[in-house]
Amino acid sequence: MSSIISKFEALATDNAPGQEVRQAEGNIRDLMRGDALPGHPVDFSHGDVDAFTPTPGSFKRFSEAVEAGGRQAYTEYRGSADIRAEIALKLEEFTGATVSAEQGIILTPGTQGALFLAVASTVADGDKVAIVQPDYFANRKLVQFFGGTVVSVAMDYMKTPTEAGLDLSQLRAAFEAGARTFLFSNPNNPTGAVYSRAEIERIVELARQYGVTVIADQLYSRLRYRGEEYTHIRACGLPEDRILTIMGPSKTESLSGYRLGAAFGSPAIIERMEKLQAIVSLRAAGYNQAVFRTWFSEPEGWMEERIRLHQAIRDDLIAVFRDGGLKTRTPQAGSYLFPTLSPLSVGLHDFVRLLRHQANVIVTPGTEFGPHTGSIRLNFSQDHAAAIDAGMRIVEMADRYRG
């Protein structure tokens, strides 16, 4: 029993995005300086699917699946063969490398489901895994849950706007030290940094040299801003069984309420993922899988408009933060900002609670992504005006609690 308890301590969700409602108010009133900052509540912990609504036609696809009945309720554990065939073609076109509908793709409950199964299927007790700092908060937790050891690789995301800033010598050192799996998000969560072609090619070179399996979380790879290039690592010459890519329509397409994700690439890893999915949740909800049919088939111009609107929010919010003295990288893709706060007179977690209770703003503390005690993450897929207004309240709060 004690080993179970210590195993779960590493999984703390107290500061995880979306769990804020479970936090007790505690002593927060005692810490407050000044009055409340009124304003429309904004929850930057995730995108607002009321501001950016789900892909047109998604509900219709779901309805058709319910009509279809049993055929769609029960699918293979890796997902409906028809739907796999459809999206394998689209993913092939998007990423520029073959996807086998039969052996090379699995549908999962969200990209979180894909990440969980992928890590479970590659990392065993005692294995070393290279993880970027900062990167998606679940990556570290997943490695630890399966008994692996995280080997951190720093990313200097403020260095240049045209590269992610991964420390490639640290990556080599991680592989040299025995890491045989490299798990990373591209675009990076939380910074929105996109890896340059040169960085991706160097990662491939090192992975080939050391026989490393690469898991690329490309959840945000469709939401790319004007003029930005993107390199799909799966099309860069890694051996077929050493590369797995994860994507899904939860973010840019606002289909999060349907919980859909996909992993594609290595047939060997996918076969293990399916075996595990059989005891984790059987399959992505059968009717929901049909919503995948809208993916990469959005109405003409819809995605371009969505990107344009996000870019406008990004630019306005960055201006607010920079004017307010918060250093912020310009994300090349995705809808996250990861500004650096000036030194504070309160701890980061208290500041985040103050933001919530005093300024009606929910953000995620940087500590969820690595040792980033001076940063907060915002998902700016929000109502434009409300987001800018909330951004100004953050700046005001950062001033009030300056250390």
Place this chain on the structure above:
Amino acid sequence: MSSIISKFEALATDNAPGQEVRQAEGNIRDLMRGDALPGHPVDFSHGDVDAFTPTPGSFKRFSEAVEAGGRQAYTEYRGSADIRAEIALKLEEFTGATVSAEQGIILTPGTQGALFLAVASTVADGDKVAIVQPDYFANRKLVQFFGGTVVSVAMDYMKTPTEAGLDLSQLRAAFEAGARTFLFSNPNNPTGAVYSRAEIERIVELARQYGVTVIADQLYSRLRYRGEEYTHIRACGLPEDRILTIMGPSKTESLSGYRLGAAFGSPAIIERMEKLQAIVSLRAAGYNQAVFRTWFSEPEGWMEERIRLHQAIRDDLIAVFRDGGLKTRTPQAGSYLFPTLSPLSVGLHDFVRLLRHQANVIVTPGTEFGPHTGSIRLNFSQDHAAAIDAGMRIVEMADRYRG
């Protein structure tokens, strides 16, 4: 890498229900005796949701959730607070013991999701777990996946129609040998046996004596046949933190395509389950959760009629099997039959493949549930006439391949 591969070998899904389409045809034509047995295809590996359709109003509830938007797309990891409050009350009434909406219930992607999280949250590397033979196929796999050791407890389900037939001295021996978790389904899957009050009380007594945590999978506890009694173990005096019950609307209510399950009871276990759900799939799909509102709120008489129709199929199918010489326990609840075949001239897995290729009938081999090489499992939640006809083909096939 080799440790990952051996870990996943135990998770074989080749004969798992629903995966039959992935099996190669192999040499099956060489084994065939006689002509094909024509007939409407029946897939007994799961219920037919076209024959028994989802709860009235379920799709409407889903549609309302999509309309509600972000509020319903993103819920706490343990599920929407509103919906937890609603179903906690209903489960309290159904089971006869308190359910705390705030601390004592988690919504999961199917009951499979609940089982996975529950086992992960109670069983650590090296722990012994008491598992009934026969019982749901995933139970053993889950224990093994988390490094636990299965201690088998036999159930003589043919002994008497009014008890499950659990070998209570073996259960005591399992606890004596160090098992501190007991995971069992009631009604039993695959036999449909229901534990008598005396059996449940004895289980509680032993669990109290040895400090054992009990996980009760009650997926089928609503589909009880005329005159059958049922004892909810959670209302029988186990300490609050040592009992977790799992249910869901996938079977009797035919809502499997929505992937919904719930675990309720021990706040300590549920807290760990939520932490894990955060990295497994975040939450049960947000919109889907709303379908829970139909649960225990079905139209007047709907459940009674559904039970009556299942009882009629059960009785006719049992008559077919008994006339054909296949010993079959009468299930007191649920929609599974687990008949014993006479000795065969081919292996069980070949016989199951022959049934599929020659007689258009899919069943699950008994080996998925324990060392039951002479049995097959059928989910008889099917079109009545088609099920009886398929039952007759099974009898004919058992005759043709008699050893």
